[in-house]
Amino acid sequence: MGWPSTGTLAACVRVRSLVAVVRSLLAFAAADRLTSSLDTIFEEEPEMRKTLRKVVLIQPPAFSNNLRTDMNPNAPLGIAYIAATLERDGYEVKMLDAFIEGWDTQTRVSSEKLLVGMPYREIEEFIAAEKPGVVGVTSMFTSQRKNAHQVASIAKRVDPEIQVILGGAHPTAAPESVLPDTNVDVIVLGEGDNVIVRLLQCLERRGPLTAIDGIGYRAADGRPIVQHKTTEIENLDELPFPARHLLPMEKYFAAGVRHGGYCTGAKATSMITSRGCQYRCNFCTAFKVFTRIPRMRSIENVIAEIRELVTKYGVDEIFFEDDQFIAKQRHTEELLDGMAEFKLIFDTPNGVSSWLLTEELITRMKKAGCYRINLAIESGSQDVLKNIINKPVNLAKVPELVQLIRKHGMEAGTFLVVGNIGQDRVETLGQVRESFRFARRIRTRPHVSYLTAYPGSEVLRIAEEKGYLVPDFDWDDLTIVKQQLQTPEWTPEELRQVVEEERIKTQLWYWLTTPKELWATALEYLTRDPLLGLQKLVRFVKAVVSLQTRGLLKPWGSF
Known part of the structure; x- marks a missing residue:
């Protein structure tokens, strides 16, 4: 079979499609070598991810003691700054504070521990409905890390192609403990504001992560790679204000705890x-x-x-x-x-x-x-x-x-x-x-x-x-x-x-x-949460009596 005629080539050009011309050449090729060479050219072009422009940022539920006195339902400023940075660069961002959204929901974990926040089933439904390309999870406290990993697992269950990123104090301080979790694709170390956009652009292009400062990930053979942070944000005024418009601010106000x-x-x-x-x-x-x-x-x-x-x-x-x-x-x-x-x-x-x-x-x-x-x-x-x-x-x-x-x-x-x-x-x-x-x-x-x-x-x-x-x-x-x-x-x-x-x-x-402080404190506890206030008062009285019984309350002057 010979090469195509001039008329055949002209007809392909009129289609104005490079792909059509290439296909015509392949159809008339007499040697497999040409076909193989062109296939190689196409395969070397990295496949772009299509959906990384939509990001969901999540604060997980949190463990608490039985009296729920160790919880701070505050707007998560860390991911709120990240959200604002992403919005400024044109990303579509949703935030889910599963802690405050489930403030009135608690599950018994052990005799000493409760899990407070939105049930994981509802978190899964939220992610599935949003169909994000990226799920970012904040992991601030080591004692709460399991909740962040649970959210990562849920995201991958919804769609294994979702890119899951963990950031916060825990992965920053202990990256080697986070990276073995294959549900986590990347961790961000330290300040993420000056990293997140470049990281998502790199992930979208399926490019190498080696040039990005302050992240951790796994190599192709599964080895953890940690690229420690070497830069900081010098001018904080360059950061946008936290994206509080994406958070349920009225719910934080209503909680009355900070x-x-x-x-x-x-x-x-x-x-x-x-x-x-x-x-x-x-x-x-x-x-x-x-x-x-x-x-x-x-x-x-x-x-x-x-x-x-x-x-x-x-x-x-x-x-x-x-x-x-x-x-x-x-x-x-x-x-x-x-x-x-x-x-x-x-x-x-x-x-x-x-x-x-x-x-x-x-x-x-x-x-x-x-x-x-x-x-x-x-x-x-x-x-x-x-x-x-x-x-x-x-x-x-x-x-x-x-x-x-x-x-x-x-x-x-x-x-x-x-x-x-x-x-x-x-x-x-x-x-x-x-x-x-x-x-x-x-x-x-x-x-x-x-x-x-x-x-x-x-x-x-x-x-x-x-x-x-x-x-x-x-x-x-x-x-x-x-x-x-x-x-x-x-x-x-x-x-x-x-x-x-x-x-x-x-x-x-x-x-x-300071007797005025005594009455003011008692009134505050009993007004805001009568049951909790009464429990605290009873515990304090019992403790005082116990000290007195054991002879541990010394005379006034020796306090």
């Missing part, structure tokens, strides 16, 4: 004005997400977001989730001055650094609407702070700060971490008691946390090296109310007993010396 306790305002929400913390507390892992480089949003940018919250959503209370809200004092002072016009109330549930707090800042915080300042002192022992935790708190200055806070009509709170361990020493039970005595001396009710050996923390490294982890150590127990450590100085039970004794004594002392 990070740090009950809401004081009718419509409270969270926001952040900065990212990063330069300090090196040995228990902290926040730097793995937001780095140790403090970066501040401009005053104008923050004020613009506050204005949106007030005008669009009617917000009257803000709780700032910054790790270091007052990292740069002059900047914070200017921000506080700008906030005054909105007549909001606010506080900082993550606490503020006492060594950065000044009377000028306290004065301006009050004028801007602050009603409570939590001092993140972590310990009432200067030795523990300096030689174990590595935190630059000067306890000698704290009583004066507490007085100044109260002088300006604000509540003063403190944070304590108990059971601290360091490379060369361990907090003693006497030092634990010293922390509570310090809280009683300055008349605060401290928020008390057991030291938690989070993945990626210096504490976990030390505990593994020294053999301080309890025999049944389990990531499911990585919460601030569970003891995960044992040391030559104390057993978990000995630590628990001292903490419970001192906690009750401190609370009793606080209420006896």
Whole structure:
């Protein structure tokens, strides 16, 4: 058979289709080599995925204790920032906060644990109805990680072609624990705002992931590959405001609970004005997400977001989730001055650094609407702070700060971490008691946390090296109310007993010396949730009686 005539070729050209011309050539080809060569050319063109322009971002249900007192149904800012970034680039985005959507639904998991949130069956129905090309799941807490993996499994069951991406503090700190799950295609480490669009573009092209900073995935042979984050977002003003319009804001308002306790305002929400913390507390892992480089949003940018919250959503209370809200004092002072016009109330549930707090800042915080300042002192022992935790708190200055806070009509709170361990020493039970005595001396009710050996923390490294982890150590127990450590100085039970004794004594002392606070607290509990308030009151009375019976309540003057 000969080559086609000129007339035949002209007819193909008139079709104006390269594919038609190629097919004509193939039909007249006398050698298999030509056919094979053309087939190879077509196969080398990567197949484009068609549906990655639609993304569903999910906050999973959450485990809680029996009283549901350890839950914070707040708008998930992390994936809200991701959603806004994707929308700006033209992606179609839906968000599902399965936690708040199922706020009134709970399932018994064990004698001590509930699962709160939308049933998994409904999550599956949501994904199936939306038909996304990508499902992103936030996984913030190690103790909640199984819920994120369950959502990943559901997404793949709906459609194995869905690209499942996990992000948040847990996969950032422990990528090697997430990547073995074949339901997860990619994990994002640290800040995802400057990664997500490039990642989706790469996945859509089926391109190599090797050039993308701050992700983890599996190689073709199943090996986990982690490309650690080497860049951060220098100018936070470049980020769009969180996509709160994709969230059920009224449901958060109605819940009336937020990070740090009950809401004081009718419509409270969270926001952040900065990212990063330069300090090196040995228990902290926040730097793995937001780095140790403090970066501040401009005053104008923050004020613009506050204005949106007030005008669009009617917000009257803000709780700032910054790790270091007052990292740069002059900047914070200017921000506080700008906030005054909105007549909001606010506080900082993550606490503020006492060594950065000044009377000028306290004065301006009050004028801007602050009603409570939590001092993140972590310990009432200067030795523990300096030689174990590595935190630059000067306890000698704290009583004066507490007085100044109260002088300006604000509540003063403190944070304590108990059971601290360091490379060369361990907090003693006497030092634990010293922390509570310090809280009683300055008349605060401290928020008390057991030291938690989070993945990626210096504490976990030390505990593994020294053999301080309890025999049944389990990531499911990585919460601030569970003891995960044992040391030559104390057993978990000995630590628990001292903490419970001192906690009750401190609370009793606080209420006896500030009777107005006693009645205010009791009224708040009984008004917001009568059953829970009554349960707490009964537990407290029983604890006091138990201490008295055992002779552990000392005379008034020795408290």
